[in-house]
Amino acid sequence: xxxxxxxxxxxxxxxxxxxxxxxxxxxxxxxxxxxxxxxxxxxxxxxxxxxxxxxxxxxxxxxxxxxxxxxxxxxxxxxxxxxxxxxxxxxxxxxxxxxxxxxxxxxxxxxxxxxxxxxxxxxxxxxxxxxxxxxxxxxxxxxxxxxxxxxxxxxxxxxxxxxxxxxxxxxxxxxxxxxxxxxxxxxxxxxxxxxxxxxxxxxxxxxxxxxxxxxxxxxxxxxxxxxxxxxxxxxxxxxxxxxxxxxxxxxxxxxxxxxxxxxxxxxxxxxxxxxxxxxxxxxxxxxxxxxxxxxxxxxxxxxxxxxxxxxxxxxxxxxxxxxxxxxxxxxxxxxxxxxxxxxxxxxxxxxxxxxxxxxxxxxxxxxxxxxxxxxxxxxxxxxxxxxxxxxxxxxxxxxxxxxxxxxxxxxxxxxxxxxxxxxxxxxxxxxxxxxxxxxxxxxxxxxxxxxxxxxxxxxxxxxxxxxxxxxxxxxxxxxxxxxxxxxxxxxxxxxxxxxxxxxxxxxxxxxxxxxxxxxxxxxxxxxxxxxxxxxxxxxxxxxxxxxxxxxxxxxxxxxxxxxxxxxxxxxxxxxxxxxxxxxxxxxxxxxxxxxxxxxxxxxxxxxxxxxxxxxxxxxxxxxxxxxxxxxxxxxxxxxxxxxxxxxxx
Amino acid sequence: xxxxxxxxxxxxxxxxxxxxxxxxxxxxxxxxxxxxxxxxxxxxxxxxxxxxxxxxxxxxxxxxxxxxxxxxxxxxxxxxxxxxxxxxxxxxxxxxxxxxxxxxxxxxxxxxxxxxxxxxxxxxxxxxxxxxxxxxxxxxxxxxxxxxxxxxxxxxxxxxxxxxxxxxxxxxxxxxxxxxxxxxxxxxxxxxxxxxxxxxxxxxxxxxxxxxxxxxxxxxxxxxxxxxxxxxxxxxxxxxxxxxxxxxxxxxxxxxxxxxxxxxxxxxxxxxxxxxxxxxxxxxxxxxxxxxxxxxxxxxxxxxxxxxxxxxxxxxxxxxxxx
Numbered sequence: 001x002x003x004x005x006x007x008x009x010x011x012x013x014x015x016x017x018x019x020x021x022x023x024x025x026x027x028x029x030x031x032x033x034x035x036x037x038x039x040x041x042x043x044x045x046x047x048x049x050x051x052x053x054x055x056x057x058x059x060x061x062x063x064x065x066x067x068x069x070x071x072x073x074x075x076x077x078x079x080x081x082x083x084x085x086x087x088x089x090x091x092x093x094x095x096x097x098x099x100x101x102x103x104x105x106x107x108x109x110x111x112x113x114x115x116x117x118x119x120x121x122x123x124x125x126x127x128x129x130x131x132x133x134x135x136x137x138x139x140x141x142x143x144x145x146x147x148x149x150x151x152x153x154x155x156x157x158x159x160x161x162x163x164x165x166x167x168x169x170x171x172x173x174x175x176x177x178x179x180x181x182x183x184x185x186x187x188x189x190x191x192x193x194x195x196x197x198x199x200x201x202x203x204x205x206x207x208x209x210x211x212x213x214x215x216x217x218x219x220x221x222x223x224x225x226x227x228x229x230x231x232x233x234x235x236x237x238x239x240x241x242x243x244x245x246x247x248x249x250x251x252x253x254x255x256x257x258x259x260x261x262x263x264x265x266x267x268x269x270x271x272x273x274x275x276x277x278x279x280x281x282x283x284x285x286x287x288x289x290x291x292x293x294x295x296x297x298x299x300x301x302x303x304x305x306x307x308x309x310x311x312x313x314x315x316x317x318x319x320x321x322x323x324x325x326x327x328x329x330x331x332x333x334x335x336x337x338x339x340x341x342x343x344x345x346x347x348x349x350x351x352x353x354x355x356x357x358x359x360x361x362x363x364x365x366x367x368x369x370x371x372x373x374x375x376x377x378x379x380x381x382x383x384x385x386x387x388x389x390x391x392x393x394x395x396x397x398x399x400x401x402x403x404x405x406x407x408x409x410x411x412x413x414x415x416x417x418x419x420x421x422x423x424x425x426x427x428x429x430x431x432x433x434x435x436x437x438x439x440x441x442x443x444x445x446x447x448x449x450x451x452x453x454x455x456x457x458x459x460x461x462x463x464x465x466x467x468x469x470x471x472x473x474x475x476x477x478x479x480x481x482x483x484x485x486x487x488x489x490x491x492x493x494x495x496x497x498x499x500x501x502x503x504x505x506x507x508x509x510x511x512x513x514x515x516x517x518x519x520x521x522x523x524x525x526x527x528x529x530x531x532x533x534x535x536x537x538x539x540x541x542x543x544x545x546x547x548x549x550x551x552x553x554x555x556x557x558x559x560x561x562x563x564x565x566x567x568x569x570x571x572x573x574x575x576x577x578x579x580x581x582x583x584x585x586x587x588x589x590x591x592x593x594x595x596x597x598x599x600x601x602x603x604x605x606x607x608x609x610x611x612x613x614x615x616x617x618x619x620x621x622x623x624x625x626x627x628x629x630x631x632x633x634x635x636x637x638x639x640x641x642x643x644x645x646x647x648x649x
Numbered sequence: 650x651x652x653x654x655x656x657x658x659x660x661x662x663x664x665x666x667x668x669x670x671x672x673x674x675x676x677x678x679x680x681x682x683x684x685x686x687x688x689x690x691x692x693x694x695x696x697x698x699x700x701x702x703x704x705x706x707x708x709x710x711x712x713x714x715x716x717x718x719x720x721x722x723x724x725x726x727x728x729x730x731x732x733x734x735x736x737x738x739x740x741x742x743x744x745x746x747x748x749x750x751x752x753x754x755x756x757x758x759x760x761x762x763x764x765x766x767x768x769x770x771x772x773x774x775x776x777x778x779x780x781x782x783x784x785x786x787x788x789x790x791x792x793x794x795x796x797x798x799x800x801x802x803x804x805x806x807x808x809x810x811x812x813x814x815x816x817x818x819x820x821x822x823x824x825x826x827x828x829x830x831x832x833x834x835x836x837x838x839x840x841x842x843x844x845x846x847x848x849x850x851x852x853x854x855x856x857x858x859x860x861x862x863x864x865x866x867x868x869x870x871x872x873x874x875x876x877x878x879x880x881x882x883x884x885x886x887x888x889x890x891x892x893x894x895x896x897x898x899x900x901x902x903x904x905x906x907x908x909x910x911x912x913x914x915x916x917x918x919x920x921x922x923x924x925x926x927x928x929x930x931x932x933x934x935x936x937x938x939x940x941x942x943x944x945x946x947x948x949x950x951x952x953x954x955x956x957x958x959x960x961x962x963x964x965x966x967x968x969x970x971x972x
Contacts, residue, residue: 571971590969593932622971623882624929 008107008148010051011155015144016107017047020098022137023114024091026121026130031088032076035069042095057099065096087120104148111141111148128511139163171551177518178526179544181537200238200284200429204452205248209408213385215447218278218505219431220286222443225272229324231433235289235453235465236445238430240303244419246344247394249412249427251305264290264304265462268325276509277316283307286430286445288322289465295320302336303426304328315512328463332424340424340457348395348416355420366458369421373414374471381410383473407432410468411452424457428465435498440506570628573637574618580640581611585648594619605646614639664875668868669926675723675863676924682719682856683712685843689834691924692941693720693808697869698876698920701831701913702787702807704772704945711836713810717768718857720808724869725862726765727802733775735818739782746795757794762786765802765866769809773819783807784826804869824904824948831913832938833945835958872923879919880929884971888932889915891968892939899967901953902960906946914942932970939965 008016021043028036042065049057069092070080077085094117097110118137121130142162143155200212220236228234241249275286285298285306294300295318298308308316329336343352355369362368380403387405390397395416398409411427418425432451434443453467527543578588578597586600598615605611617636621628664672672694679690689705693716696703705713721728731742744760761767762783769783786792787807791800809830812819827833839847850856864872881889889911897905906914915930917938922930944961955963 591936591966593936593970595931595933619931622884623931624880624927626880626882 007102008104012104012107012144012147013050013101014047015140015147015155015158016101016110017043017050017098019111019114019137019141019144020094022140023118024094026118026133026137027087027091027124030084030124031091035072035076035088035092038069038072039091039095043098046098056102062096062099065099066093069093069096083123087117087123090117090120107144107148111144114141126516128508131511131515135166138166142166168555171555172548175547175551176544177515178523179540179547181540200280200282200431200450202239202241202282203248203250204241204408204412204427204429209406209450209452210385210387212447212450213406216501217447218444218508219280219447219449220275220277220445221505221509222276222434222445223274223441224443225274228273228436228443229271229288232470233324234433234443234445235428235451235467236286236431236434236449237289237291237305237428238284238286239428240301240305240455241427241429242303242339243342244344244412244416246347246392249415252339263302263329264292264323265327265330266292266323266325267327268323270321270323272319272321274317274319277312277318279314279316280312283309283311285312285316285318287320288324289430290323290326290328292321292323302333315516327461329457330460330462332457332462337424337457340426341419341422343416343419348393350393350396351399351413351416352420354399355417358417359421364422366423366456369423370418370456370466373417374466374468377410377414377468377471381405381472383469407450407469408452410472411454414466414468415454418454418456426455426463428453428455432467435502437502437506439503440509442509444502444505444509569630569637570618570621570633573633573640574622576637577614577618577640577643580643580645583647584611584645594622604648608645610639610643611645614643664923664926665871668871668875671864671868672872672924678723678860678863679716679719682853682860683716683836684846685839686712686716686836689836690716691921692832692834692917692938694924695917695920695938696832697724697804697806698872698923699831699913699916700804700873700876701916702809702829704827704830704833705808705810705836706813706833706945707836709812711838713836714768714770715853715857716836717770717808717810719860721766721768722857722860723863724766724806725865726804726806726869728766728768729761729764730768730770731761732770733772733779735774735776735820737775737779739779742779743782743786743792743794755795757797757799759799762792763799763801765804765806767805767807769807771811772809773811773821775820777820777823780820780822780826783809784829787829804866804873806869824946827945828907828909830945832917832941834941876916876920876923879922879927881915881919882929885918885930885932885935886915887971888968889918889935892935892943892964895964895968896943896947899960899964901950901955901963902947903950904948906943910943910946914938917942936965 021040024039024043028040031039070089073085073088073092074080077088079085080089090113094110094113097106097113101107101110115138118134118141121134124130139159139162142165143158146158146161147155239251241251243250243252270292271288273288277285285295285308287306290304291300291306294306295308297310298306298318300306332340358369358372362372382404383406384404385406387409388402390402395413398405398413399417408429411429415425415427429450429452431445431449432453433449434445436443451469453465453469455463455465458464523540574594581588581597581601584601585604586597588597592600594615598612598619601608601611601615614636617639621632621636676687676690676694679693680687683690693703693705697720705716707713721730740760742760742762744758744763746755746757748754749756772780772783775783786801787805790803790805791798793799811822838844847853892914893906893908893911896902899905914935918930918934921934921937922928925934940958940961943964944957947957947960949955949957949960953960
C-alpha cells in the first residue's frame with residue numbers, strides 16, 4: 001500500500017475551494033435554483049467542516065449525494081445530456097469532488113475539473129464581460145495550483161504569480177486563436193438554447209411589451225451608407241399584426257407569402273444600410289420602413305415584414321435598401337381588406353359605439369376620423385410605462401377608464417377604433433429610434449426601443465403609418481421611450497448613463513466582431529497577405545507551431561535575460577530614487593555613494609527631510625545590515641515612490 | 650565632510666562615549682599643529698585604528714616630521730625617533746647583543762624599534778639592508794637576533810617619512826616593501842590661509858612641547874577592536890572587489906592590487922567608518938581611503954606616463970557604486 005499523501009495546508013485547501021466556487025459561479029445564472037443552492041451549500045459546508053478540522057467524510061454520506069444530483073437533473077431537464085443538464089451535472093460533481101479533496105492529488109484533479117466547468121460557461125455566453133470574469137477565475141485556479149507546490153507560500157505571492165502566468169499565456173492563446181483550424185461557423189458550435197428570449201413576439205397583448213421596454217440590451221446595430229434619416233423617422237418594421245381576438249393581436253401565417261415589388265411605389269430617395277441583428281431565437285428581420293426587397297435567405301411578406309428562413313440564433317448581418325417615402329399597395333387586395341376590418345364579436349361595445357358615432361358624424365371621411373381619434377388621445381391620455389391592468393374588454397377599459405399606457409395600448413386601441421369606423425387598419429410592431437454611437441459611427445437600437453404603431457389604408461395613398469403614441473407623447477418618438485416616460489423611467493435610462501452605455505456597446509461590438517465572429521473566412525483573409533492563399537489544416541498547424549515557437553522563444557529570452565541582480569527590489573527602488581534626485585538637479589554620478597548624494601541634496605534642498613530620510617534608509621538597508629528584511633525593503637520602495645521632489649529648471 | 654551628512658541609522662557597534670571623545674580630541678589636537686591638513690590627519694588616524702603603518706611622502710619642509718611628532722605627542726605611547734642615514738646598519742635600529750664581562754654572557758641592548766610608536770624619518774636615505782630590517786620588523790611585529798625571537802611592544806605603529814623618490818642621494822623603497830605600509834599619504838603645500846596662520850604663529854616646536862597625550866595605548870587597542878568589528882556589508886565588499894578587479898584590468902597598470910591591498914583597503918575603510926562614528930562601512934569610506942591605500946601599490950605600465958595617484962583617481966572614477 002502506498003504511503004498516504006500529505007494533507008493539504010489550510011491555505012491550499014481554501015484556495016482550491018475558492019477555485020471550485022469561482023468556477024461554479026458563472027453557471028448560477030442558468031442552473032435551477034435547487035441545484036444552485038445545493039452546490040453552494042455543499043461548498044460552504046465543506047469549507048466549514050474542513051476549517052474545524054473535520055475528518056474525512058465516510059462513503060455513506062457521499063454516495064447518496066452522487067446519486068441525488070443526476071436524479072434532480074433528470075427531473076428538472078428531462079435528461080442528462082445537452083448543454084444545460086450537462087453543465088449542471090458538471091457543477092454538481094465538482095462540488096462533490098471538493099468533499100473528498102484531502103491531498104494534493106485530489107486538489108489537482110479538482111482544479112483541472114474546475115477549469116473544464118469554467119470553460120463550459122462559454123457555451124452560454126461568449127461576451128466580453130463573461131470572458132473577463134473567466135480570466136479572473138483562472139487567476140484563482142492558477143494561484144491554487146501554485147499553492148499546491150509548496151505549503152509555505154503566501155497568498156499575495158500566489159496570486160501575483162498566477163496573474164503573471166495568465167498574462168504570459170495570452171500571446172500564446174492569441175497565436176492559437178488565430179491559427180487553429182476552424183470550421184466555417186462561429187467560435188463555439190454551441191447549441192442554441194430553446195428558452196424564449198425577450199424580443200419582438202408574434203403576438204401582442206396588453207403588457208407583453210413591458211418586459212421589452214425595460215430591457216436595455218441591444219436588439220440590432222445599423223450602419224447607414226449616407227446621411228441617416230431623422231431620429232423620429234426611424235421606424236424599424238418588424239412583424240405586422242392583423243388578427244385581433246379581443247385580447248391579443250397576431251399574424252396569420254398565410255400572409256408570409258412573398259409578393260413582387262410592384263406593390264411599392266418609391267416616391268423619394270433610397271437609403272442603403274447594413275444591419276447586425278443580435279440573436280433573437282426568432283425568424284424576424286428588422287428593416288427601415290419600407291424595405292425594398294429581402295436579404296438572401298429571407299422573404300418579404302405581403303405586409304412588408306421580413307422573415308428569415310433560418311432562425312436568428314447567431315449575430316446576423318445583412319444589407320438592406322429602404323424607401324422612407326413610398327406608396328404601399330395603392331389598390332387594396334380584397335382579402336387584405338377583409339382581414340384589415342376584422343373585429344372580434346362581442347368585445348368592447350363602447351369603443352365600437354364611439355367609432356360608429358365618428359363614422360356617422362364625419363360621413364365616413366377617414367382623415368377626419370383619424371384626426372378625431374388622435375385629438376382624443378392627445379387631450380386625455382398619459383404616456384407611462386406603468387400601465388394599469390386591463391380587463392376582458394381591454395380596449396374599452398383603456399379608452400374610457402385607465403387612459404394610461406404605452407405604445408401597444410395606443411396602437412391596439414387606435415387600430416380597433418379605425419376598424420370599427422370602417423377604415424382598414426393593422427398593427428405594426430418593431431422598433432422606433434435608436435442611439436447614434438459617435439465613437440463607432442453606428443446606430444444601436446435597443447430592446448427598450450420596441451414600439452408598436454398603426455397603419456391605415458387610405459384611398460389614393462395606400463397604407464399610411466399613423467403613430468398614435470406620438471399624439472400622446474411626441475417625445476417618445478423624438479427622444480425615446482425611457483425619456484418620454486419621465487419620472488417612471490428606470491434610473492438606468494438616465495442620459496449620462498446612456499452615454500457610457502454607448503461606449504460599452506462599442507467595446508462589446510468590437511469584441512463580437514473581432515473574437516466571436518472570427519471564422520474560417522476571416523482567418524483566411526488574415527493569412528492571404530502572407531502568401532497563404534488556400535490554407536489547409538497542415539499549413540495552419542505549421543503556422544501555429546511556428547508562431548508559438550517564436551513567441552515561446554521570445555518569452556524564454558525575456559526570462560533568462562534578467563541578470564541575477566535584476567530581482568533585487570532594493571536596487572530598483574534605489575534606482576528610482578536616483579532618477580528622482582536627478583530630476584531634482586542632484587546629477588548623481590555612477591560613483592556617487594548615498595552619503596555623497598545626501599550631502600548634495602542637503603545643499604540643494606536644505607529643508608527637505610524626506611530625501612534625507614530616504615537616503616538614510618537606503619544606507620541602513622544596504623550597508624548597515626548584511627541582509628535587509630523584505631518588508632523593510634517594501635517600506636523603503638513605497639516611501640521612494642511617494643517621494644515628491646521639485647524639478648530642477 | 651561628516652558635518653553635512655544625513656542622519657544615518659546608528660550602528661549596532663557604538664563606541665564608548667569616553668573613547669569617542671578622546672578620539673575627537675586627539676584629532677583636534679593634531680590639527681592644531683598641522684594646519685589645514687585635516688584629510689591627511691584623518692587618514693593618519695585611520696591608519697592607527699586599522700593597525701597599519703603609515704608612510705608620509707612629500708617634499709622636505711611641508712610638515713611631515715611635524716605631523717609625526719604631533720601624533721607621537723598626542724598618543725600616550727612610548728616613542729622613538731630614528732633619523733635614517735646612508736651609513737646606518739640594521740643593528741642601529743634593532744639593537745645589539747653586547748658581551749658583559751661581569752656576567753660572562755651576551756646581553757641584548759634593544760634598539761629604537763622597541764617602542765610603541767616609531768618615527769622613521771627619511772627612510773629612503775638608508776641603505777636597502779637597513780630598510781629591510783625595519784620593514785621585516787613592521788611585518789612580523791617581532792625581531793629575531795642571535796636566534797632569539799623578541800616580540801615588539803603592542804600597539805606597534807611605525808610612521809615613516811620619505812622624500813619623493815626622484816630626489817638624489819636616496820634609495821627608493823622597492824614596490825614589494827611599499828606594500829608593507831597600509832597607507833601612504835602626502836601633505837602638499839598648505840593653502841594660503843593655513844600658511845599665513847603658520848607664519849604668524851609661534852614656533853611649531855614650542856607648540857609640540859605643549860601637546861598633552863589624549864589616547865593611551867589601551868585605548869588605541871580598544872579602537873582597533875572596534876574597527877575590526879565594523880560591518881562591511883555584502884554590497885560594500887562588492888564595491889571593494891570591483892575596485893580590485895578594475896585595477897587588474899586597467900590598461901595602464903602593469904600590476905594591479907593584491908588581495909593584501911584589498912584587505913588593507915577594507916581595514917582602512919572600516920577605520921574611516923569608526924572615525925565618522927558609524928558601525929558600518931559605506932562606499933564613501935572606501936573612496937576616502939582608496940588613494941592612500943592603493944596608489945603606492947599600483948605599478949604603472951611601462952608605456953604609461955600617468956602617476957600612481959592619477960591611476961588611483963582614474964580607478965575611482967571608473968568603478969560605479971552599486972547599483
